C-alpha cells in the first residue's frame with residue numbers, strides 16, 4: 001500500500017431503476033472524477049443506496065450506462081468489478097477472525113501466505129488496529145468493526161471505494177473522529193470514493209463534492225461551499241442547513257421584497273418565480289441602516305437560549321417568520337430584545353441569495 | 361441514608377424470592393422428568409442386570425457379545441441411521457437453501473408443505489408407502505404402463521423401502537434447523553463476499569456453507585439419533601429383512617418374554633446414543649472455536 005493504486009473516474013449515464021411505480025433512480029447521470037471523494041446526500045428513500053448498489057453491481061438497473069475509466073461495467077458481475085465496499089452494518093464474516101476477514105479478498109486472489117500477511121498487517125495498521133488480527137468479530141466494538149470493514153475493503157487495493165452510511169451505527173464522538181480519519185485515509189490512498197450519508201454535516205465535512213439526491217434524481221452536484229452558499233433550488237437550500245424563504249418579485253434589473261429593493265452581489269436565476277433564501281446565522285440584529293445591508297423590520301415573537309448560541313424568531317410585517325441565530329458572549333443574552341419588541345434585521349448583500357422559487 | 365442501609369437486605373431478599381418463584385414455575389416439569397424419565401431408566405438398568413433365574417447376573421450382556429446376530433443388528437441399526445441421515449442431508453440441504461432464498465411469503469408456504477406430513481400419523485404414512493411401492497403398487501403399475509421398466513421392481517420389504525420411508529419421515533427434522541440457520545444468515549455477507557471478489561460458488565463454500573453448518577449439525581444429529589430408536593417404519597417397510605435394535609427389543613419381549621435381554625439392549629442403545637451426543641457436542645464446540653481464521 002506504499003504506492004497509490006491508480007484511481008479511476010466513474011461515469012454514470014441515464015441510469016433508471018423502477019420498483020413497480022417507484023422511480024428509485026430516475027435517469028441519473030453523474031461524473032465522479034478520478035481520486036475524488038464524492039458524497040451522495042439525500043433524505044431517506046431518495047435512492048442513494050440504490051445508486052451505490054448499481055455501482056457495486058448488486059442492483060440491475062432497467063437501463064443506463066456505467067463506466068469505470070474507459071470500461072463499460074453495467075453488465076459485469078459484482079465479483080469482477082474490483083470495487084471495495086463498506087456496508088452499513090459492516091457485513092464482517094462472523095466465522096472468521098479479524099485477520100481472516102481482512103485476508104479474505106487476498107485468499108481469493110491466490111496471494112502467497114507471506115505477502116498476504118504483510119498486507120493484512122499494513123491494512124490493520126492503517127486503520128489503527130495493529131495486533132487485533134486474532135480477535136474474533138464479536139469481540140470488537142462498533143468502531144473497531146467499522147475499521148475492520150474498512151481495512152477489508154481497501155486491502156486488495158481497489159481503485160474505487162464505495163461506502164454506504166458507514167458511520168451511522170456509531171455514537172456522535174466516534175463518528176466525528178472517524179470522519180476525519182476517513183478523510184485522511186482517502187488523502188493517503190487516493191482512490192475514487194463514493195460515500196452515502198443522510199447527515200448533511202458529515203457530507204459537508206468530508207466531501208470534495210456532494211450530489212444532493214431526491215426522488216431518484218440528482219438535484220445539484222457541487223462543492224460543499226457552493227451547495228451551502230449558492231443552492232440552485234429550494235430543495236437543496238432547505239435540505240442543507242436551515243433556511244427561510246421569502247417570496248420576491250423581479251423589478252426591472254433588480255429584485256423587490258415588498259417595498260424594499262434588495263441589494264445583492266450574486267446573479268438572479270432566470271425563472272418565473274423567485275425566493276429570497278435566509279439562513280439564521282447570516283441575519284443580524286442592527287441599529288439604523290449600515291452600509292451594504294438589506295434591512296427588514298420585524299417584531300420578536302420568541303427567544304430561545306441554546307447554550308453556545310441564541311435563536312430568535314421575528315415576524316415580518318407580511319406575517320412571515322424568520323429565525324436569527326447569534327453567538328452568545330459577554331452577556332449578549334441579557335441585552336437581547338424581549339418578545340414583542342420591534343427590531344431591525346440586517347442581511348448583508350453578500351449573503352443575499354435569490355433562488356428559483358417553488359414550482360419554478 | 362444510614363437508617364435504611366440502602367435497603368440492601370430487602371433487595372437481596374427480593375432477589376431470592378424471584379429465584380424461588382422461577383424455580384416454582386419449573387418444578388412441575390422437573391417432577392415429570394423425574395417420574396417418567398429418571399425412574400423408568402433406573403428401572404431399565406436394574407432389570408438389565410437380572411438373569412433368567414431372577415438373580416443378579418451379567419448374562420444379558422454376555423449373550424450380546426457372544427452371539428453374532430446381536431452385533432449384526434447393531435451394525436444394521438447404525439447403517440440405516442447413517443444412510444437415512446446422509447440421504448436427508450443430500451435432499452434436505454438444497455431444499456432448505458432454495459427456501460431460504462425465497463421471499464418470506466413463499467418461504468412460509470414451502471415451510472407449511474414441509475410440515476404437512478406431521479399432521480398425519482406415522483403409521484398412516486408408512487402404510488401409504490407400502491401401498492405405493494409394493495409389487496402391484498401405484499409406482500410399479502405406472503412405471504410399467506409408460507414403459508420405464510418391464511418387471512415390477514422390489515421397493516418394499518427390503519433396505520430400499522426402509523430408507524424411502526425413513527427419509528420421508530425424517531426430512532422435516534433436518535430441514536427445519538437447516539432452514540432456520542440459513543434464514544439467519546445476513547444477505548449482506550454474500551454481497552460482501554462477492555464484492556471482495558468471490559464467484560457465487562466460492563462465496564457459497566467460503567461464507568454461506570460454514571455459517572449454515574450449526575443448523576446442519578443440529579439437524580443431522582437429530583435425524584441420526586431419532587433413527588437409532590426407530591421402530592414402525594423399518595418394521596413395516598423392511599418386511600423382516602431389516603432388523604434394528606428396537607425390533608429386537610420388541611421380539612425379546614413379545615416372543616420370548618425376556619425382559620432382561622430387552623432391557624440390556626435398551627441400555628446399550630441408550631449409552632451409545634449418549635456417547636454419540638457427547639462426542640457431537642464436543643465436536644460442535646470445537647467447530648465454533650476453530651471455524652474462523654485459516
Ligand SMILES: Nc1ncnc2c1ncn2[C@@H]1O[C@H](COP(=O)(O)OP(=O)(O)OP(=O)(O)O)[C@@H](O)[C@H]1O
Pocket residue numbers: 019022023024042043044045046047048049050051198
Ligand atoms: N428491493 C426493493 N424493492 C422495492 N422497492 C425498493 C427496493 N429497494 C429500494 N426500493 C425503493 O426505492 C427507493 C430508494 O431506496 P434506497 O434504499 O435507494 O433509498 P436510500 O436513499 O438509500 O434511503 P435511506 O437513507 O433510508 O437508506 C425507496 O422508495 C425504496 O422504497
Ligand SMILES: [Mg+2]
Pocket residue numbers: 048049050
Ligand atoms: Mg440507504
